[in-house]
Amino acid sequence: MAKKILVGMNKEEIQQYVEYLEQPGYRGRQIADWIYKKSVLDFSEMKNISALFAKQLDETSRIHAGKIIDIAKSKDGTNKYLIGFDDGNAIEAVLLPYSDRISVCISTQVGCGVKCRFCATGINGFRRNLTAAEIIDEVLLLQHESGRRISHVVYMGMGEPLFNYENVLDSIYKLNNELEISMRRITVSTVGIIPRIKMLAKENIPITLAISLHAPNDDLRKRLIPIADKYPLDELIESCKLYVKQTGRRITFEYLLIKDVNDSISAAHELGKLLRGIMANVNIIPYNKVEGLPFSKPETKKIDMFKGILESVGLTVTQRMEKGQSVSAACGQLRLRNKFGGK
Ligand code: SAH
Numbered sequence: 001m002a003k004k005i006l007v008g009m010n011k012e013e014i015q016q017y018v019e020y021l022e023q024p025g026y027r028g029r030q031i032a033d034w035i036y037k038k039s040v041l042d043f044s045e046m047k048n049i050s051a052l053f054a055k056q057l058d059e060t061s062r063i064h065a066g067k068i069i070d071i072a073k074s075k076d077g078t079n080k081y082l083i084g085f086d087d088g089n090a091i092e093a094v095l096l097p098y099s100d101r102i103s104v105c106i107s108t109q110v111g112c113g114v115k116c117r118f119c120a121t122g123i124n125g126f127r128r129n130l131t132a133a134e135i136i137d138e139v140l141l142l143q144h145e146s147g148r149r150i151s152h153v154v155y156m157g158m159g160e161p162l163f164n165y166e167n168v169l170d171s172i173y174k175l176n177n178e179l180e181i182s183m184r185r186i187t188v189s190t191v192g193i194i195p196r197i198k199m200l201a202k203e204n205i206p207i208t209l210a211i212s213l214h215a216p217n218d219d220l221r222k223r224l225i226p227i228a229d230k231y232p233l234d235e236l237i238e239s240c241k242l243y244v245k246q247t248g249r250r251i252t253f254e255y256l257l258i259k260d261v262n263d264s265i266s267a268a269h270e271l272g273k274l275l276r277g278i279m280a281n282v283n284i285i286p287y288n289k290v291e292g293l294p295f296s297k298p299e300t301k302k303i304d305m306f307k308g309i310l311e312s313v314g315l316t317v318t319q320r321m322e323k324g325q326s327v328s329a330a331c332g333q334l335r336l337r338n339k340f341g342g343k
């Protein structure tokens with residue numbers, strides 16, 4: 001029989017499981033603590049559990065859903081991890097340590113079916129959704145690696161989170177309840193799946209929703225994001241306003257700046273007009289080169305000019321820090337082929 005995976009179970013479920021093994025319930029809470037707070041890899045590391053019980057646990061269950069199978073290290077401390085699962089699939093997750101916080105960028109699917117023209121993940125298409133346990137395990141495995149409690153989680157790795165809605169939501173609740181990561185420190189990025197944005201608004205949880213906009217009009221957006229055909233900008237903006245109204249949370253609009261594609265002065269003005277009056281931040285992301293794709297980032301002067309125009313109409317603009325350049329570790333440009341192993 002396949003071993004039970006403990007990651008993804010809440011305290012009560014772990015408690016029930018140890019009771020089934022004829023151990024007192026409080027052992028379950030201790031085990032949950034070792035898994036979620038101390039992020040151990042092995043039952044033998046659980047110091048207040050007897051060797052005999054650890055052996056019993058080991059015979060019927062295992063802690064983790066996945067395991068780290070490769071690491072790409074960057075000089076600035078940003079590391080990218082390849083995490084493999086039993087079925088042979090693998091995904092990437094990124095650890096971003098700062099002095100005051102430690103952030104992880106996690107994947108929600110193996111590949112992505114949306115196939116945005118500029119994105120490395122989309123190139124190989126969609127394989128499967130990750131389970132909630134696999135998503136949570138990305139955070140735990142990286143927490144173990146870093147030796148520090150993870151403070152921030154961004155769902156900006158491989159895949160479209162809102163196409164794996166239930167598992168993503170389940171993982172958010174468990175990151176909050178079991179790892180005690182504040183909802184306010186969790187960000188979910190979506191390409192803009194309108195019906196799911198409305199569902200998430202009803203959930204009314206204080207996470208940050210980030211919308212990958214990347215264009216100020218439908219024509220350009222459709223050229224970059226095929227699914228924009230189905231979800232027109234005016235309806236997308238309406239759903240964002242609804243989200244802000246229902247949750248009281250400020251939305252983030254991500255705008256990937258691609259040289260000579262969406263970086264013109266008129267695009268900046270058009271974007272300013274589109275977003276005027278919405279409680280929003282705009283996050284400018286200078287494009288990270290993907291081998292084989294015909295896109296590049298604009299010069300710094302152009303980026304600053306674009307930002308300046310948005311600010312002049314009263315928008316709050318931030319620019320994504322370009323950490324982890326040497327390992328192509330920026331979220332959203334993760335790709336399985338050709339990046340581990342020194343190329
Ligand atoms: N599917 C979701 C979340 C994963 S992508 C989404 O599209 O929002 C996370 C972010 O990284 C998106 O804003 C995406 O457009 C961006 N991204 C994709 N490829 C990139 C690249 N080469 N350089 C910089 N950002 C990129």
Ligand code: SF4
Nearest residue numbers: 112114115116119122
């Ligand atoms: Fe999928 Fe997001 Fe990449 Fe588009 S940008 S292909 S939605 S991961």
